[in-house]
Amino acid sequence: MLTVMLEAPDDFAGFRQAARALLALGAAPDDIHWRWNDTLATRVAEDDLFANSASPAEQDRVLSPDALDRLAPTPGRPVHIRKPQLAVLRDACCHRNPGRFALCYRWLWRVLRTPRLAGDALDTDWRDLERLAHAVGREIHKMHAFVRFRPAQDASGEPLHMAWFEPEHYIVRAASGFFMRRFTNMRWAILTPDCSVLWDLQTLRWAPGATAAQAPGPDAGESLWLAYYQSTFNPARLKEQAMLREMPRRYWKNLPETQAISTLVATARSRTGHMLAAKGDDQDQGEAAGEGSES
Structure with missing residues (x-):
C-alpha cells in the first residue's frame, strides 16, 4: 500500500502530478490511499477517513507528489482526455466526499487501459464524477450569489469588508477569483470554517478557518x-x-x-x-x- 499526501483538501494540482507519476509506475487504484493536509480548517471533517495521523509503519510509505515524481520512471503512454473532462475532474476534487481522489484516479487508471472509456458518458465512474462536479459547480454559484460583505476594520484600523460563508464543499479557492475580479478596488475578507481568504488589493492571502462569531454583525x-x-x-x-x-x-x-x-x-x-x-x-x-x- 502507498499513501499519497496532498497539500490541501482541494489540491487538484497535486493530485494531477501524483496521478501522472502513479500511472507511470503502474500503481493500481486499490493500492493507494489518498490523504491531505487540512491545517487551515477550524475542525476536522467527520467523514474524512484519513484525517487521523498515520501509524509509524504507514509513515514510511507516505509520499508527496514531488517525491512520486522522483520515483517515477520515464513516462509511458499518457492518458488523453478532453479539456471539459479535465474540468470535471478538477471540480470533483473539490467535493467533500472522502473518496473523491480515489474515484478520479480509478477512472484515469481504467481509461489508460481502455481508452474508449474516455468517450463513454454512461460509465459508472464517470457519472459519479459528473455528479460530484455538478454539486461543486452549484455550490460555487451559490457562494458567488450569497456572500454578503459587511464593513469592518482590520487590526490596524484600516477599512475591511468581511463576509461569513459556510460552504458545503471545498470551494473557497475555486470561487475566490470571482470576488477578486468583481471587487478589485476593495479590501475584503471571506471567513469560512475551512479557511479564510483576504484580498489586500494586490494578492489573495490565505488564513485559518474561522467561526461565525468572528464575522462582523449587521450595520x-x-x-x-x-x-x-x-x-x-x-x-x-x-x-x-x-x-x-x-x-x-x-x-x-x-x-x-x-x-x-x-x-x-x-x-x-x-x-x-x-x-x-x-x-x-x-x-x-x-x-x-x-x-x-x-x-
Whole structure:
C-alpha cells in the first residue's frame, strides 16, 4: 500500500502530478490511499477517513507528489482526455466526499487501459464524477450569489469588508477569483470554517478557518437593504418552490434579506388578493364612467 499526501483538501494540482507519476509506475487504484493536509480548517471533517495521523509503519510509505515524481520512471503512454473532462475532474476534487481522489484516479487508471472509456458518458465512474462536479459547480454559484460583505476594520484600523460563508464543499479557492475580479478596488475578507481568504488589493492571502462569531454583525446599511428588498417584493410573482430551489434554507441564517422572507411569503396571498380586488374596483369604476358618458 502507498499513501499519497496532498497539500490541501482541494489540491487538484497535486493530485494531477501524483496521478501522472502513479500511472507511470503502474500503481493500481486499490493500492493507494489518498490523504491531505487540512491545517487551515477550524475542525476536522467527520467523514474524512484519513484525517487521523498515520501509524509509524504507514509513515514510511507516505509520499508527496514531488517525491512520486522522483520515483517515477520515464513516462509511458499518457492518458488523453478532453479539456471539459479535465474540468470535471478538477471540480470533483473539490467535493467533500472522502473518496473523491480515489474515484478520479480509478477512472484515469481504467481509461489508460481502455481508452474508449474516455468517450463513454454512461460509465459508472464517470457519472459519479459528473455528479460530484455538478454539486461543486452549484455550490460555487451559490457562494458567488450569497456572500454578503459587511464593513469592518482590520487590526490596524484600516477599512475591511468581511463576509461569513459556510460552504458545503471545498470551494473557497475555486470561487475566490470571482470576488477578486468583481471587487478589485476593495479590501475584503471571506471567513469560512475551512479557511479564510483576504484580498489586500494586490494578492489573495490565505488564513485559518474561522467561526461565525468572528464575522462582523449587521450595520446601518443592512437596514436600508432590507427596506429596499421589502419594497421591491412582488407578492403576485412569488413562486415559493422555485425560490427554495435557488435559495435553499441552509443559506438563510447568513443572509440578511431572509429575516423578511417568512413574513413576506406568509402575507403574499392576502396581498395578492387585495391587489386583484383593487384592480377589479378600478375596472368597475371605469366601466361605470363609460356608461355615464354614453347616456
